[in-house]
Amino acid sequence: xxxxxxxxxxxxxxxxxxxxxxxxxxxxxxxxxxxxxxxxxxxxxxxxxxxxxxxxxxxxxxxxxxxxxxxxxxxxxxxxxxxxxxxxxxxxxxxxxxxxxxxxxxxxxxxxxxxxxxxxxxxxxxxxxxxxxxxxxxxxxxxxxxxxxxxxxxxxxxxxxxxxxxxxxxxxxxxxxxxxxxxxxxxxxxxxxxxxxxxxxxxxxxxxxxxxxxxxxxxxxxxxxxxxxxxxxxxxxxxxxxxxxxxxxxxxxxxxxxxxxxxxxxxxxxxxxxxxxxxxxxxxxxxxxxxxxxxxxxxxxxxxxxxxxxxxxxxxxxxxxxxxxxxxxxxxxxxxxxxxxxxxxxxxxxxxxxxxxxx
Amino acid sequence: xxxxxxxxxxxxxxxxxxxxxxxxxxxxxxxxxxxxxxxxxxxxxxxxxxxxxxxxxxxxxxxxxxxxxxxxxxxxxxxxxxxxxxxxxxxxxxxxxxxxxxxxxxxxxxxxxxxxxxxxxxxxxxxxxxxxxxxxxxxxxxxxxxxxxxxxxxxxxxxxxxxxxxxxxxxxxxxxxxxxxxxxx
Numbered sequence: 001x002x003x004x005x006x007x008x009x010x011x012x013x014x015x016x017x018x019x020x021x022x023x024x025x026x027x028x029x030x031x032x033x034x035x036x037x038x039x040x041x042x043x044x045x046x047x048x049x050x051x052x053x054x055x056x057x058x059x060x061x062x063x064x065x066x067x068x069x070x071x072x073x074x075x076x077x078x079x080x081x082x083x084x085x086x087x088x089x090x091x092x093x094x095x096x097x098x099x100x101x102x103x104x105x106x107x108x109x110x111x112x113x114x115x116x117x118x119x120x121x122x123x124x125x126x127x128x129x130x131x132x133x134x135x136x137x138x139x140x141x142x143x144x145x146x147x148x149x150x151x152x153x154x155x156x157x158x159x160x161x162x163x164x165x166x167x168x169x170x171x172x173x174x175x176x177x178x179x180x181x182x183x184x185x186x187x188x189x190x191x192x193x194x195x196x197x198x199x200x201x202x203x204x205x206x207x208x209x210x211x212x213x214x215x216x217x218x219x220x221x222x223x224x225x226x227x228x229x230x231x232x233x234x235x236x237x238x239x240x241x242x243x244x245x246x247x248x249x250x251x252x253x254x255x256x257x258x259x260x261x262x263x264x265x266x267x268x269x270x271x272x273x274x275x276x277x278x279x280x281x282x283x284x285x286x287x288x289x290x291x292x293x294x295x296x297x298x299x300x301x302x303x304x305x306x307x308x309x310x311x312x313x314x315x316x317x318x319x320x321x322x323x324x325x326x327x328x329x330x331x332x333x334x335x336x337x338x339x340x341x342x343x344x345x346x347x348x349x350x351x352x353x354x355x356x357x358x359x
Numbered sequence: 360x361x362x363x364x365x366x367x368x369x370x371x372x373x374x375x376x377x378x379x380x381x382x383x384x385x386x387x388x389x390x391x392x393x394x395x396x397x398x399x400x401x402x403x404x405x406x407x408x409x410x411x412x413x414x415x416x417x418x419x420x421x422x423x424x425x426x427x428x429x430x431x432x433x434x435x436x437x438x439x440x441x442x443x444x445x446x447x448x449x450x451x452x453x454x455x456x457x458x459x460x461x462x463x464x465x466x467x468x469x470x471x472x473x474x475x476x477x478x479x480x481x482x483x484x485x486x487x488x489x490x491x492x493x494x495x496x497x498x499x500x501x502x503x504x505x506x507x508x509x510x511x512x513x514x515x516x517x518x519x520x521x522x523x524x525x526x527x528x529x530x531x532x533x534x535x536x537x538x539x540x541x542x543x544x
Contacts, residue, residue: 034449036449036488036489036492036493036528037492037493037495037496037524037525037528037529038448038496039432039433039447039448039496040433040445040446040447040448040449042443042445042447043433043435043445043446043447043448119445145478148477148478149478149530150530152488152489152492152528152529152530153477153489154449154489154492154493155476155477155488155489156449156452156453156472156489158470158471158472159452159463159470159472160472160474160476161472162449162452162489164445164446165444165445165446166446166459166462166463166466167466169452169463169467169472170467170469170472170474171472171474171475173474201468225466225467225468225469226467227463227466227467227469227470227471227472228467228468228469228470228471228472228473229469229473229474230473230474230475231474231475
């Protein structure tokens with residue numbers, strides 16, 4: 001697979017379709033698996049890692065997982081290409097930064113991604129646009145069952161699937177939804193929401209998973225525990241809370257429009273204005289402003305922008321994407337200039353143009 | 360905005376979520392790097408065994424003895440595990456079962472897996488396959504040592520033992536499927 005062909009599309013999680021996609025960006029499930037006859041990755045020698053990588057790659061290629069997969073040798077990629085895959089959420093930051101033999105197999109739709117030699121030998125990930133945890137679970141189950149036919153997973157009758165870190169043992173499952181919650185942030189209710197999520201042992205993370213900061217009002221909600229409940233129960237545990245959060249966010253959006261329409265209209269219009277006229281702009285600021293414009297579009301305050309466009313810009317203005325689109329490596333300063341130019345060009349070409357495009 | 364720790368411009372605006380409350384931190388590049396390294400280290404130990412209740416009433420001596428305990432297969436000591444927060448191989452869950460159990464109970468509030476099982480493990484040999492296969496990890500380690508000592512007789516024995524286990528427990532890769540394609544970069 002040529003990575004460059006991916007720059008033409010925007011990937012599954014930003015497609016902007018599927019149920020509740022005004023608030024739920026994507027639904028994702030990942031399974032952590034290990035091969036019984038090898039040490040876990042952190043203890044594995046260079047030779048062991050190469051053996052694990054080949055063993056898994058060849059065996060996975062020998063079974064039908066429902067999709068045709070392309071394998072990418074992550075160890076041989078340039079830093080910018082690894083970053084590119086991280087921005088698309090096809091590999092984790094940890095996998096990008098790791099050492100030694102490692103690869104990822106992905107399908108054309110970018111729904112399925114199989115990371116080999118991340119923290120565990122195998123991390124299976126499935127992702128759908130919008131709220132579709134059930135669909136994602138059904139899909140990943142098939143992939144896992146197929147692989148299991150040819151790979152002897154490390155399994156313990158009592159502790160379940162064995163993982164390098166005891167925090168993942170048992171089902172090895174992480175069920176997560178990525179939500180866009182700008183109104184809860186603006187109305188300062190987000191802390192309260194997070195506190196209540198922690199109480200029911202759900203974790204809240206930023207856009208790029210563990211340790212990442214919350215950018216652009218995007219948050220990932222996921223299960224904290226993996227042992228003691230079945231996979232279905234854990235899917236439900238996360239799934240059950242999503243409608244509640246959607247309801248909170250919708251009410252907060254309604255409140256903003258009802259009580260502070262002028263303010264909100266002003267805020268989103270300014271955000272839109274900056275995106276269309278800035279001469280230099282960071283990735284963080286871009287994401288923050290796009291988040292606000294996204295809300296403005298959904299509230300009907302900005303008329304001529306499509307949600308799909310905003311989603312596309314969210315990923316294409318990130319450092320590695322921007323550089324790949326432009327075809328040159330740029331330092332931070334030049335990237336900020338190039339990003340601003342890209343945004344201006346995009347809005348000039350795409351929208352009705354001019355100040356009149358803000359309702 | 361200025362960095363909270365010096366006079367430089369703050370370029371990192373970090374929102375901490377996982378402490379139960381949301382806290383904003385604004386730092387310059389240097390201080391942000393120090394800060395992030397420090398929180399990463401803290402997170403790594405958070406998810407590790409450190410600080411976890413390893414059993415009530417353990418003395419320092421008990422702990423020291425426990426720390427020396429090593430896995431027969433991969434050789435990791437409990438001390439190494441406590442430091443890294445990552446186990447060495449699947450057999451650790453057997454070797455350190457007693458020590459890991461309170462830790463697992465603490466993390467998950469449970470110690471029994473109730474979810475899916477590998478279908479091939481539906482028979483009573485469930486964990487047996489894993490147990491047998493993890494012996495390969497120890498045998499491979501011994502084989503390496505034997506080669507190091509030029510004990511080729513022993514190395515050969517180990518190699519044969521590894522083959523016997525793998526032949527018994529690993530299904531041959533399927534031939535009807537597409538061949539494993541080489542990865543592209």
